[in-house]
Amino acid sequence: MKLALAQINPTVGDFSGNTRKIIDFAKEAAGRGAELVLFPELAVCGYPPADFLEKDAFLLQAQRSVLEIATATKEISAAVLCGSVTPSPQAEGKRVHNTAVLMAHGRILMEQHKMLLPFYDVFDEQRYFEPAAGQQIFSLDGQPLAITICEDAWNDKEFWRSRRYQMDPIASLMQGAPDAAPLLVNISASPYWQGKRQLRAEMLSALAQRYRTTVALVNQVGGNDSLIFDGSSMVIGPDGQVIAQARSFAEDLMIVDTAASIPVPVDVAPAEEEIAATYDALVLGTRDYVRKCGFSKALVALSGGIDSALVAAIAVDALGKDNVMGIGMPSQYSSQGSVDDSRSLAEHLGIHYEVMPIRDIFERAMTALQPLFAGSPSGLAEENLQSRIRGVLMMALSNKFSSLVLTTGNKSEMSTGYCTLYGDMVGALAVIGDVFKTRVYQLSHYVNREREVIPTATLTKPPSAELRPDQKDTDSLPPYEVLDPILEAYVERYGSAEQIAFSQQLDIELVSSVLKLVERSEYKRQQAAPVLKVTRKSFGTGRRFPIAVKVQV
């Protein structure tokens, strides 16, 4: 069978745009000989629609779009399988299904609802969807199809050590299949994290071999708020070899003859090696967030440090150099080197660079506070004040020039609270909020792989917030090579202080002091800009902790 995998980048709620895109891709695929064109999960409305699924008007638009696509198939020589939300006929339970709709010749041929509804990390699907009551093999012009949706394929008992659900939709479908093994189709909206592409390929390969059949997975691509969908759609032969793989982090239309079986080289890598993919993910996430919010320009506060340098480089690749402006806001504690490094960076990137010293404003603010501050030693209040004045100036420029501010805090800072709420945390998107500092260095070296974009001085000087004389990050925190593994174990894997101290051979007091910082700064994270997710566990909707608590660490 000649399959098309239409890896599209929908915008949540943009029914007319998404529908037009689906029809255009279907026509193009049919023109290139495809018999069946696959679109991602919920392609009609974009994933994740979240609580829009609770609005009648939204559901009505989804139904209209499906009918529009079905009608369009009158003029298209291929069948179309597309994800949408559909009403549940039951009086009890959730009101809608997450559905794969098969259309051809102007009609809806069948609907298969999703059976396994993920409800962990960033996924809330049981909040909205009623699961399928059953499944069926559908024969399209003599080709049996086993149609599943994303999570339905993620519960094989031989692949996973522990399983989230008791039932396995793939096993059930395959048990009920006729003699000829059906083509296993999976339409997905599967977000990226480091290592996810490799895991996905291994899992699909195991399924293909287990059921001796061809597996085709089409995945959404594009950034929607915090989530970055990598695409990387693929077709795997019955021997478990990848016979076709679509692009990662870009739209694609891939036509595959399932009778062919020549393996192709696979573009996946283990999590720890995924530097280029992480960079591409951040570029796509930044571009789509800015664009889908209706903007084209961004501002980055350049401190001379590595975090803001990396964010500026990502912004330039996402939006183009003419759409990015760097702002330097030195105080009396800023070194001349920092100002020079920022200027060099801006020159290397080809972006506009402006300097606005904050010293005068800081002094006026201190004068206003003088009646209340008199006699108290300078400390955190004064340090944060500098950072917050910078935030105020950035937002003034944002308002004036309709540019989004990109925040530059990394995951090590967000974890420990080594960042200023309403100060350096000001902005529309936390571009590297899911990237630990040690990884920031790796990504920065990747940026410099061909030429010096980020100045060498920025890469080599010791990290400093420059909010008081001779300040270094290591005054307040352990070195990042020690800190980051502790944070990864606690923030991403929920290890205890004892487990971390034991496995990393560290002093328990040191570990506990770090974990306390994490617990104490939850209030900052809850007011942070959306964080682009590139790890299994990022700050944001996938990590839900209360603030007013008393916990032991």
Next chain:
Amino acid sequence: MKLALAQINPTVGDFSGNTRKIIDFAKEAAGRGAELVLFPELAVCGYPPADFLEKDAFLLQAQRSVLEIATATKEISAAVLCGSVTPSPQAEGKRVHNTAVLMAHGRILMEQHKMLLPFYDVFDEQRYFEPAAGQQIFSLDGQPLAITICEDAWNDKEFWRSRRYQMDPIASLMQGAPDAAPLLVNISASPYWQGKRQLRAEMLSALAQRYRTTVALVNQVGGNDSLIFDGSSMVIGPDGQVIAQARSFAEDLMIVDTAASIPVPVDVAPAEEEIAATYDALVLGTRDYVRKCGFSKALVALSGGIDSALVAAIAVDALGKDNVMGIGMPSQYSSQGSVDDSRSLAEHLGIHYEVMPIRDIFERAMTALQPLFAGSPSGLAEENLQSRIRGVLMMALSNKFSSLVLTTGNKSEMSTGYCTLYGDMVGALAVIGDVFKTRVYQLSHYVNREREVIPTATLTKPPSAELRPDQKDTDSLPPYEVLDPILEAYVERYGSAEQIAFSQQLDIELVSSVLKLVERSEYKRQQAAPVLKVTRKSFGTGRRFPIAVKVQV
């Protein structure tokens, strides 16, 4: 049977504090003759624990606490029924149950897991819990008990027009019950919203009458982040009459002889009349948030307007006048009246009041921005700049004096985005972020019910942000009497523009323009401080909308 309803205020994660409180209340109840003492859902760890439920160390502490309470019952003459999280023995599915544990004579007598797990609005229970496989009637010293947990009681098919679940745990339990109707026990963590207490009483009364039995519900009390648990525990006789009701918004220990059946007057009111209860809820929510975060003091920016006046009054009732400081930060656009009104308010409340003019800082900031702003007309950037300078000063005081800033934005402003991110939105808690402006007036009149606390001028002058000369809210928004019903229909009940225009007999263009404001300001709400929930649908975790979308309104 002599029952005790121990309506306690636990802190999330404070196992030692919560356990001590549970044992103390149980001893006191036994001393007053109780045979069975009921504690709320998840009382051992506090509700809602959210993703702490995914941490092994947290689960271990819960088990230790239950064993400590069980051991303590050796010395207590009453049985104890208490909510906790317990491990699930199954290999598949979620790892833990939400459980009611019955203990006496130093032992655990039985465990009943929760069957219906809410997953809507603020509730995420299917994210964490495996539902009960079954239920059983337990006979305690000859008294049959039907034990249920919160949501288990909320699915009666005769009471609800539509049902969230197919099964009804109460019906199943009662069907399997012996001849004598068991006492129906429900341990809850049921958060407050306007009208909830009345609904809860009506529902329990219907259950009591339907099954001709006594119903006892014990509810958690206290604020945990956005949620305010009202307590209001109650016992209802087989005739549907309330025979005992505990306090609302305060801890209580209520001893009830279930053989008695003298109805008591019930303290509930319909949603629209719940002014006093809403006020009490906001006071409790503010007090507990500040206290459970480890603080005792709060700061309120006083603008001379009604929102900040109401928040200051709530803060004083929550924390005491010595723990609240009011800050006036006039600009060149502030009227003398506003400064005077703030001073009067502070005098009436007996709080310390400081004035810090922002004019000089504003001018210095404009000077810094001059190279970039030159030639552009004054507009939104300049207005927001004033608000953000105030935010910077408030946070400087917060850092210096270890006081939490309370934000003063109301629900009308948060809905329409008529508020400044990092400006007036700065703060730890959005005290009235779930209160529409028209309701703010009602609450303010309630504050003034005995004497003039909020100055009359504040109540009577037209609302203004005072960010430009002669500015009025009605320059940008319809009058609040028109605006608030539109917002309520859209933000709380998800009506469409057409439905709202039709039912409220308004111009569709006016309605659409308001709905567009709501959609365009989602990014602000996602960086807002936690909002105290007092309506069915508040901003925060119970209302999940993406930002980078393209939706029709």
